[in-house]
Amino acid sequence: VNVAVARESATIKAVAKAANVSKTTVSHVLSGKRPVAAETRRIVIRIMDELGFQPNYFARALSANRSLAVSLIVQDLTNPFYPMLGRGLQQKIAEAGYILMLFDGAADPQATKSAVKTSIQRRVDGVVLAAPNARSAALALEKAGIPAVVVGATRTPRGLDWVSANDEQIAYDAVSHLLRAGHRRIATITGDLDGNPGLARLEGYRRALAEFGIGEEPSLIVEGFWSREGAATAAMALLRRRRRPGAVFCANDVMAIGALDAAHALAIGTPEDLAIVGVDDIEAASLVRPSLTTVRIPTLEIGRAAGTLLLERLANGRTTRPRHMRVAHELIVRQSG
């Protein structure tokens, strides 16, 4: 096996020699941690330029014992939620000189474990967990002394920094929009009710109705399993009732599109005969016809918030209490409701 002929890159030693100073001084013009005579600094900087010197991060990381790297462990990069999250996080940490190590596929617990292990071996300074099995991952990281921030978890993790959307309020705002538009018989197609977003969004739906003095009608609450087909089936049942609802709040956009399918199949007009509101603002929300009214979750902001929490944690160590940041959502009114 041949070895790539990497052009030998200049070291601190070479720079020191050429500039006629010690390695110590070169190191200090690099870090600024100690005053260096203006003239000396100028010379050193010139030599660095001439030699194309780039500090070796391994050496730096090894002696300083920090990597200036952050891991992002993500459930499914293919879900549009995560790229935006990654972008926000990268923006934030890059400002502080950190880079992003990306681990995908954490829907599989085995992949999560391996991502955590690799993160520990590579001595990342912090980890953002956007994965379902955050709990055990966080434990392993804590043992290794690596701070973690959890994002969009289904449950509140104990003692960890955490950023999330306000799922209850999201649903409340969506349903309030329908109520303000005059709707009174409003159904909801829920997601999986085992986890947090599903449950919280159902609660928001209930609170909005309650505040309008509308009694709950259990038959208007149906489960759509977060999927287009599940929602279409549920909506079919809903729309075939004698007294069908005039509006439906769907706990995500994919299910809203399923509801649209059902309405179309039954020749029920949207929004005239059935208003539909979703959550997420996925790309398709503006591409379907009629375009979807929905609640946008500011994924970029979530990423940035996670970065902020992590940087603060890195600066403060464990001295400060765990924090929870909530990001603001936004109602996007389009054609469907």
Added chain:
Amino acid sequence: VNVAVARESATIKAVAKAANVSKTTVSHVLSGKRPVAAETRRIVIRIMDELGFQPNYFARALSANRSLAVSLIVQDLTNPFYPMLGRGLQQKIAEAGYILMLFDGAADPQATKSAVKTSIQRRVDGVVLAAPNARSAALALEKAGIPAVVVGATRTPRGLDWVSANDEQIAYDAVSHLLRAGHRRIATITGDLDGNPGLARLEGYRRALAEFGIGEEPSLIVEGFWSREGAATAAMALLRRRRRPGAVFCANDVMAIGALDAAHALAIGTPEDLAIVGVDDIEAASLVRPSLTTVRIPTLEIGRAAGTLLLERLANGRTTRPRHMRVAHELIVRQSG
């Protein structure tokens, strides 16, 4: 500023001491580069377990002079093309023990430059460039002795490993599908014709028609600028002709959705009165009504192919010639054509 109380992780030295062997031996049971007596090995492994030993990658990278890391520099992570690419790449390189460093936002040349610089400083072993300004980036990397693979570039880069889809054939296959369905007046809404995918897809359209002995009709070729609105406008003009086309090939799905908009606005039925075929198979392609017939570009495969090329390059150095891999696409027949 407080320092995080990182639990001291065990070092090779600690393991060696506890196991009553030398650091050399511990290192060799780790790497397997030299035989170790079965009994000794067993003891060392047990001690490693007990101490929770994780080798420090900085130290390893520093002495071995390789990082076991690969950079992915991406134009816009938010474009669904890239997450899948990233996943494929990560899958491939993880098999060889490499991790992925992600850089987003390379649509901005400044961001690309900074990503390249960081990649050099961090001594990544290789880079995958999925960015428009691949040329200058590749040059800088070459100077640093870091191999690069280019993905989905608009121009063929010289001397570099390269993976791409076969854009000409993609268009040919899409148009052939329409021809086989009996269409003879087939329009095309093209992308930007400055770059490769736009031009190549127009050529594929032409070849398909030519092979069917159909003369080119310049008025049936209109530009849609890769956007929904651009395509809708173009389609409007097309559909208002006295003799309007019976089918239209759109150079991407977003434009196909624009064509759908236009047909809908003019009450022209799809596919009865106007068949529509796109390219990409974005998520929305299956969500719009009628769902879109399209050509899927296997992004995951592209990522894996890039990983394969890069790993081979890392193994062979510059001894082998630059390679070009093409990935196979697939016609997805749905409702629109």
Added chain:
DNA sequence: CTGAAAGCGCTTACAG
């Protein structure tokens, strides 16, 4: 304002 030297935790010729 500047340097000599130890040390970070590994790998790897060299020697036996």
Added chain:
DNA sequence: CTGAAAGCGCTTACAG
């Protein structure tokens, strides 16, 4: 089959 020691390229007390 095993060890002692040099070295990778930085950072950072310590000393002046």
